[in-house]
Amino acid sequence: MADNKVVLLDVLPSLFGMRVRIALAEKGIEYEYKEEDLKNKSSLLLEMNPIHKKIPVLIHNRKPVCESLIIVEYIDEVWNERALLLPSDPYQKAQARFWADYVDKKVYAFGRKILDSNVEEEKEEGKKGFIECLKVLEGELGDKPYFGGETFGFVDIAVVTLYCWSYETLGNFSLEVECPKLFSWGKRCIEKNESVSKTLPHQHKIYDFVLGLNKKPKART
Numbered sequence: 001m002a003d004n005k006v007v008l009l010d011v012l013p014s015l016f017g018m019r020v021r022i023a024l025a026e027k028g029i030e031y032e033y034k035e036e037d038l039k040n041k042s043s044l045l046l047e048m049n050p051i052h053k054k055i056p057v058l059i060h061n062r063k064p065v066c067e068s069l070i071i072v073e074y075i076d077e078v079w080n081e082r083a084l085l086l087p088s089d090p091y092q093k094a095q096a097r098f099w100a101d102y103v104d105k106k107v108y109a110f111g112r113k114i115l116d117s118n119v120e121e122e123k124e125e126g127k128k129g130f131i132e133c134l135k136v137l138e139g140e141l142g143d144k145p146y147f148g149g150e151t152f153g154f155v156d157i158a159v160v161t162l163y164c165w166s167y168e169t170l171g172n173f174s175l176e177v178e179c180p181k182l183f184s185w186g187k188r189c190i191e192k193n194e195s196v197s198k199t200l201p202h203q204h205k206i207y208d209f210v211l212g213l214n215k216k217p218k219a220r221t
Ligand code: GS8
Pocket: 011, 014, 015, 016, 038, 053, 054, 055, 056, 066, 067, 068, 069, 219, 220, 221
C-alpha cells in the first residue's frame, strides 16, 4: 500500500540502524540509504531529528520517524500486507515491547561498558552484567526457535544486531559457552533470514571499527 519515498539516514556499523534495515528488508521496501558522518552531521539529520540529533531516522513521504524500535513498529504498521513483525494480540505485543526495551535499557548499557571502558574493573562489571542479561534473554527465548515463537519478529530484530558487535572479543568471553541457546538462535537468525544475513556485517569489521573509535576522540554515543 505505502509506496511513497522512503529515505534512511544511518551509519553502517550502527546496531540501531541495522534494526531498521532488517525491518525494511523483511518488508521488501525500497529506500534511499544516506550515510551520515556523525562528526559532521548533515543539515537534513539536524532538521529531521532536532531533539536527539541521532541516526537512524526514517523519512517517509518527507516526514521523519526517529528511534529504531519506534521506526520498526512504524514500518510494521504501514507495510502491513507483509507478515507482521509484532504480534497482533495486545498482551503479546506488550511483552514484545517489554523485551525490546530491556535490550536497550539493560543489555546495551552493559555492552557499552565492555566496548568503551579502558578501566579493567569497569570492563569486568560490564561483562558480568552483559552476560547476566543475556542469560535472562535466553530464559525468555526458552526452546522456541524465535522470541515470538515460530517466526522471526520484533524482539529478534531488537536483539540480533548485538550479535555482530564485538562484545565477545572485547569482553573476552564465549557466547556459545555462556548462552548456548542464544548462540544457536543467533546462528538460526542469520542462516534462515536473508534480511539478517545481508544486513549484519562480519564481527571483524565491527571489531576494527570499535578499535578505531577507541583511538579517536569520542564522537558518538
Ligand atoms: C539510539 C540511536 C543512537 O544511539 C535508537 O535509535 O534506538 N535510542 C536510539 N544513535 C547513535 C549512533 S549508533 O550508536 C548516534 O546517532 N549518535 C550521535 C550522537 O549521539 O551525537
